[in-house]
Amino acid sequence: MTAPVRRASVFAVVCTLTLAVPLGGPVVGAAIAAVVILGALAVTDGPLFDLLAYPSDYEDGRLYGLITFVLAAVALGLIAVTTSMSITVFVGTALLVGYGNLAAQLARRRTDHDVVIVTAFCLVAATAGVAGQAITHVLTDGAGALESVTSTLPVMLFLGAGGALLAALLRDVLLSQDDPIVMLSVGLLCWLLAELEPTHNLLAIVAALAVTIALGYASYALETASIAGMLTGILLGLLTIVLGGYGWFVVLISFFAIGGLSSKFRYEQKTTLGVAEDNNGARGSGNVLGNAAVAIVAVLGYASSSATLFPGDPDPTLFLFAFAGSVSTAMSDTLSSEIGSVFDTPRLITTLEPVEPGTDGGVTWQGEVAGIVGATVVAGISYVLFPEVTAIGAGIIVAAGIVGMTVDSLLGATLEGRVLGNQGVNFLATLSGAIVCALLVLSFAVFG
Template sequence: MNRTLKRDGGFALVSLLALAAPLFGAATALPFLAIAGVAAFLIDEGPVFELFARPRDWQAGRLYGLAAFALSAAVLSFLSMPPVTATYTMPLPSFAASVVTVGVGTLGATFAREYVDEPFLILSAFAVVGFFAALLAQLTVVALGATPLSIVAVAPVSLPTLTFHAALAALVGALTRSLLAADDRAAVAFAVGATMLVVGALSEPVHVLDVGLALGVALLLGGITYATGTASVEGMLSGVLLCLVTIVLGGPGWFALLLTFFGVGTLSTKFRYEHKADRGVAEENEGARGLGNVLGNAGVALLAVVGFAAAGDLPIGGTLFAVAFAGSLATAMGDTLSSEIGGLFDTPRLVTSGKRVPPGTDGAVTWQGELAGLVGAAAVGGLATLLLDVGQDPLLVVGIVAGGGFVGMTADSALGATVEGDVVENETVNLLATLTGALAAVVLFVLVA
């Protein structure tokens, strides 16, 4: 066994201390704090140092990687203890999953790296091993919490809910890991823990069929996007994560609407791609979606799904979140079709002044592109009447969603003509535009519905 495997095996063993949370109670943080202190201030040589030292630790002469990981676990354990956060706490199974997913998942990725060099396969190994580790960790914590030895009782949780949480932890961990240094376990654990903290607030139980559908579709889409090159590794992971959350927290109808946008958007990007590339108006990387593209177009939709799931604890009804979801996707659909179709024509004009400009200029529109975008936004509105429970006249809903999409499209063009490139990037413009479209749809719904 090489040194890297031994080191990651050591980190995995440290992460397993989280399983004892029901037995330690409020003292769960103490072992992690002790490890962090010893690693940061006492150990600078010897077999323990050689076992846990990363390349940067050899240079610093301290086990800062181990210290940071243990400290992050200690902080997450505080968030799971009611005496510390009386209003809201992270469930103990979620705490264990957050730490163990990173520790054991990293070991799985390192083992895979011994045999393959493909980043996608290495991240897949992290996700698969992390998923099963998180699921077993949660089951262990639930079982220990029901024993007479436990200091903190753990309420029974359904297996579908634990499965969803395990998949969520594994995907968030894999995505964060792909964006950071591979051995930055502390930051990855914090990202997973923060996600589990938010999801823990959504008290609705998860149905077994929803989890089965979510995992099946997510794996299928991940394989297709990787095989066809329609998304980068980070784009694929974020898309799969978005699909998982949307199906489980929103429902199959929400997911179908989201999938329609991604499908039509991808097809429109590929449509006459070589011709658009010759004109200098094609998307980069042959249209493959990256993390920024996914979040820019669907980040607001993700927030709307989470808001819908938490609507029972909020003063805002779930219907408004459904309208915001549809409005944001109508904007994204309209903007994508407007850009991809409009880029094929030679008469673009700047939206702020009406001045004729070269194709591909930020903020430039054509009447053909605007028409295609409006049709796309209306199509999202039509699907929303069928797939989302908004409880209003179908034609009215189509008009509201299409109106929100048009406002968002116009905001995107205006931002492109004024601040894109010099102040903000395209992904930020997309995010602001979809937020504008979502809010516009909600305002229209409140005023006329």
């Protein structure tokens, strides 16, 4: 057994100790955490130190990796016992991270194929997360445990799968020593998702997972997304289906599919011009989040308004149009950039002076037309799938996409490279498209 596997095994045991909270109460859990931390402080060398130490711990001669890991668990536990977060979420998160890490280390001993390692992590992490929640129900619900587990199994699977995907994504973009950050992030996400009270049955959750995983892997296999981009897409797709619906998902996936394929359009020519996406056009998590973060916030807003978590009882339709406006912007901007960049003589949007291909803020008439077509595609899909989107609503979605595409170009010409990065520009552009779309719908509702 290698050192990383042994260390992961011990950390998984430490995570299992969180079951002391539902079994004996917060005081018992805190006492166990204190013993582990004091023990970690006392061990500064020797075989036990070698067993538990991350490579960075040797420089300081302290088991800071273990200490911060336990402190993260303690912080999450404190949130669970002092807020509306349930103990089931706390225990499920701890077991998810601990056993997922162990599975990844075991898989790494046998293969260096990243997809296999990520798959092992997600499968075991999700299973451990669901098991942790179920065991907590058994320990706390007494005679009603079986009924409680049965009734909440769809939610437990949703939280376990969503938490596993987020943990895998964070581990891919961070370092293995950042597991405390992973644990806190996963716990907070699962808390939020539990508060949204998803009502789907078990079959619907399984179907949503199957659809998003299949399409996510297809994006990776077609080299339109990196592993991080694949994980991000699967997570966002799962949240969209469960909290919004398949109509919302179709709108979002249309952007991922068409936008991803557009990056392959005349790729060799783009490479020659120096404007091609890195990694053979495969989009990473930053690109996916930059274009889709606002859309997912709109989905969460829609679910929150439906669950009456928002003060003032906002109209859920506004979140639908904000979602469509942000996706329309993302589609419009992506097609404009990917198609317009292969044509000669782009002009800077602020001065209309000719600039080199790939210059931030440079536009071509072909790219602008492609962008309008992209916004129209999103509007057309929305019109077909959502009764709330009338012909006027579809026109608003097109207008919002064009506005967002223009904002992207203006930010590219003025702030990108100096104040903002590309993903920041994408985020602000999609945000502007979402706001414009929602405001126009609201204006028509009030004055129309």
